[in-house]
Amino acid sequence: MEDAFIQVRDLVKEFPGVKALKGVSFDIRKGSIHCVVGENGAGKSTFIKILTGAYTKSSGMITLDGEVFEPKSIRDAMNRGISVLYQELNVVDDLTTEENLSLGQEKSTLGFIRKNENTQKVMETIWGMDQTIKLHMPVYSLSVAQKQVIEIAKAINSECSVLVMDEPTASLSEDEVRRLFINIKKLKSKGITIIFISHKLSEIFEIGDYVTVFRDGHMVGDREVRELRASCGSVPESCVELVRMMIGKVVQEEYVPSKVDYSKKVLEVRHLSNRRLSDISFDLYRGEILGFYGLVGAGKTEIGRVLFGIDPYDGEIWVNGDKQTKKGVRSALKNGVAMIPEERRSDGIFSMLSIRENIPMMNIKTVLSKGLISYPKERKVADRFIQKMSIAARDREQSVVFLSGGNQQKVVIAKCLNRESDIILMDEPTRGVDVGAKEEIHNIIRSLSKEGKSVIVFSSELPEVIHLCDRIVLMHEGRIGEIMENRKDIDSDHIMQVIAGGN
């Protein structure tokens, strides 16, 4: 491509044990809005980090404006004109707008800060985007969108030619998103190249010129948005082609229907809404494995958090025919709802404690004898689960931190199963575990359903839900798109259409 401003050629990044980028090549044109999409772990953030100097590449090449570009640090990349607008904004809440603008570049006489001429220039840029921001406002009084404006203005005034925006709309309201897009278009008209990372396909069609799709460390698609829109027909948001590129080919393997007892409704959810969810209604039956599937940010985790009593909600939840009135994790557990959290390390395991100490933590009663902790009982409980779930460990006294990801996850599941709950919520039960452990965990889930327990699996992996689940709830931006029965010949194209927001 002649007018390629950034050229990426055979870019590879290896971490010990994993290849995050497996030889990626594509071009970014000057003055375009170039979208980068992909599911978690696809490699897009690794790419961005190499571009902005946070990581160094393993091999391959990037050129910037015709010259080889190998930034040594973030500062180095900035000096070459590449700025990043991070999801976590880099403003200091307790300082004023003015102080934030000159942060790190204060000019002083005898240690006292002098007025910075540059500030006036940045303020003019800010006013070009949002007139309500004043010089002496403390930044904590501004909204996220306004803070973003400050950061964008800073980037422009540092004379950047490329601005990378990492999911800039993640915490904005619809109105704020619209204003952000107007500003992005202004930047484009000034000749600034925008690299725009988003999970929301609708935004790509609204603002993007080009889109590059990452999957499993490969570049699997590089298209002009206009052309893509033409091939998608009347509902550009539900572009199956794009979703298929992101998710890849899905092969239906061996889905075995569970013995669901449709006469026993264990969970009934009606018109659940909160900040992230709107009008969620579904049922769960005894012995059923129910899957929730959608792209990142579709609201899967949020449903789990509501059902487990963590987040507030409007609407009704009925467990075994009783309407839930009390909120909170403890009452959820008491009513027989247990959850395996998404973040294993931070929310699941007690990493420095042994397997024996970890497993009974959710239900300490199982190891009590006359009101006191009984070591023999702890041993018995631990050994039973180590055997049942084939946890690979030196012995039950090994600290959980030294187990592999898959075995740590088994400990978390064991901890939850020891609670003997009837409804088990599993948020990304196999994230970050190897293939073998994944299969084992799936078998554990199947055997739970055989025992008459009901399981809800929240997953962003399509193969997982279609191998495992009896019914699949498809989510799109906080809403349920469709609830479908699983069968051997399930139509994965249709699934992709629904999670992309189509009908």
Next chain:
Amino acid sequence: MSTSMKKNIKQFITSPTFLLFLIFIALNVYFSLATNRFFRVNNYVNIIKQSTMIMIVGCGATFLMMTESLDLSVGSNLALTNIVYTFLAVFGIPFLGIAPMPLLLAGGIVILIGAAIGLINGILITRFKFEPFIATLALLYIGRGLALATVDGQSIRTGIPDGFGSIGNDELFGIPYLFIIVFFIVVSFMLLERKSVLGKHAVAIGANRNAAFFSGINVDRVIMGLYIMTGVLAGLAGILTASRFQFGDPRTGVGFEFNVLIAVLLGGTPLSGGKGTIFGTMIGALIVAVLGNGLNAMDVVRFWQTVFQGIILIGAIIFHSQMKSRGRAKLLAAGTRG
């Protein structure tokens, strides 16, 4: 069986607590050689008596620190309960026309005061989300101020009723009551540490507060309970100090909170929580007492003793962090499994 016993023994003699115990022995040997006033039965009785208050309050403080909390108000709590206990026993409550109280009743009231201070700490920290440092610092000031205000800054030395000094000085079959009380408390706390739901939950909270929350552990209630427990122990220590010295003093226990903190830290419970043992704290308390006593016996001026305490604290923290990084390196070398 014998191999596992060997393993256990090996594990024990390389554990930080055991090495700390060796340091304790070394200090004893040193002072015994340095001065002939140290190594005597009478002196050891003294040393243990000097460490009893730290041991009693240290039991609660260890649990608190396991959960990443701490209590700076124990010294003031001790002073307030000390002076109120003496006041109630000597004067009763004059403005309500209540006559001097029997010791048991006065003791009961004072234990409730100790518990109340713990309760306030707990409410500030769990309900109003205060940092433990700030909440208990405030109570340090309030408690000390109340202690001084109660008696206008004066100590109570006259009119002490008969039997007031009994529990702090008398003996049962040649064993001081004080020792029996400490023994009883320490053993119950060791039991609590290993065998109780509260102990398990405290460890869980310290090890990973989020995971504890997701496991349905009532984090706030556990922390509240531990503060009340520590407050009660400080109240008990207030009664025992009043009895031991047979007078009430609103200026007692200044800096006591830091002696407790040092003992707990020496014993291997870090400020960041997640682990710790009552046994370690007891050794820590003994080290603090032996150091004070031994330096006294060597006629080292009191000011210098404070300097040595600081140095011992630095040494202990370096020691524990070394042990930790060594332990981790060893475990990592043993390999993470695929």
